[in-house]
Amino acid sequence: VLGFGVGAVAAGFFMGWQQSRLDAKKNRSVNRQALADLSMLDEAEIQELVGELPAWLAFRDVERAGWLNKVLAAAWPYLDQATSDVIVAALDPILQATRPSFLTTLSFERFSFGDIPARIEGVKVYETTGDGSVEIDLQVFWAGDPDVVLGVRAAQDALSVPVSLTEFECTFTLRLIFAPLLGVFPCFGALTIALMDEPQLDFDLRVVGGDVTLVPGL
Numbered sequence: 001v002l003g004f005g006v007g008a009v010a011a012g013f014f015m016g017w018q019q020s021r022l023d024a025k026k027n028r029s030v031n032r033q034a035l036a037d038l039s040m041l042d043e044a045e046i047q048e049l050v051g052e053l054p055a056w057l058a059f060r061d062v063e064r065a066g067w068l069n070k071v072l073a074a075a076w077p078y079l080d081q082a083t084s085d086v087i088v089a090a091l092d093p094i095l096q097a098t099r100p101s102f103l104t105t106l107s108f109e110r111f112s113f114g115d116i117p118a119r120i121e122g123v124k125v126y127e128t129t130g131d132g133s134v135e136i137d138l139q140v141f142w143a144g145d146p147d148v149v150l151g152v153r154a155a156q157d158a159l160s161v162p163v164s165l166t167e168f169e170c171t172f173t174l175r176l177i178f179a180p181l182l183g184v185f186p187c188f189g190a191l192t193i194a195l196m197d198e199p200q201l202d203f204d205l206r207v208v209g210g211d212v213t214l215v216p217g218l
Contacts (some may be wrong), residue, residue: 062122063141069120084111085122095150105153109162111146118170133179134188137196143169149208162177172199186214 072079087112099106119141148165162197173196178188 016117016149026202039206065120065123066101068123069117072120073117076113076115080113084113087111103152103154105151107151108148109151110149112148114145114147116144119146128181131179132181134181135178136176138174138176139171140174141169141171150205164206164208166206167202167204169202170199173197 015121028089054210074119079208086110092107095106095108120138122139124129126137128134146165146168150163150165150169154161175194175196177192177194178190179192180189182189
């Protein structure tokens with residue numbers, strides 16, 4: 001009986017080991033086929049396949065930015081304080097130029113980045129060439145809680161209706177160009193910041209108090 005029990009255990013162990021080998025072999029075969037299929041795709045097809053994956057996962061030349069996000073999170077309140085007035089001053093002429101004709105007033109009543117910082121999804125550094133510059137692309141995603149309120153008035157004697165920006169999401173690529181490179185501190189003459197493409201925006205506008213019927217078109 002003892003010999004039969006030992007034999008049964010040994011047989012069961014061998015069968016399990018054999019099955020695990022077969023499963024591993026099958027998985028390796030599937031993985032090899034998947035890699036072979038991926039190698040046939042071009043960059044556009046890979047981008048479509050990976051969808052919303054962070055760029056550092058999708059492309060080898062894009063790096064993670066964990067440490068940079070920690071710095072950005074710590075500096076966010078100070079960045080908000082330092083740049084809010086500058087941004088409002090830059091955007092106000094655009095608001096006035098695009099203001100619908102049925103509105104007499106369209107202006108910022110409040111503008112703040114809120115408490116949730118933007119997140120840098122990936123960093124791509126371009127190799128320095130003979131032009132004496134360094135270029136860095138920052139791929140930014142921001143699903144924040146900005147406190148942005150627009151004052152909207154449809155007639156000169158009407159009450160101003162506050163309209164709040166909510167459920168805000170934004171994705172964009174920011175390019176930093178350090179040029180020209182110099183032999184004295186801070187080792188570059190100027191910093192140029194540019195958007196590489198049109199930002200992808202998603203947000204809602206909601207009336208805060210007041211009566212929405214006071215503003216035609218909203």
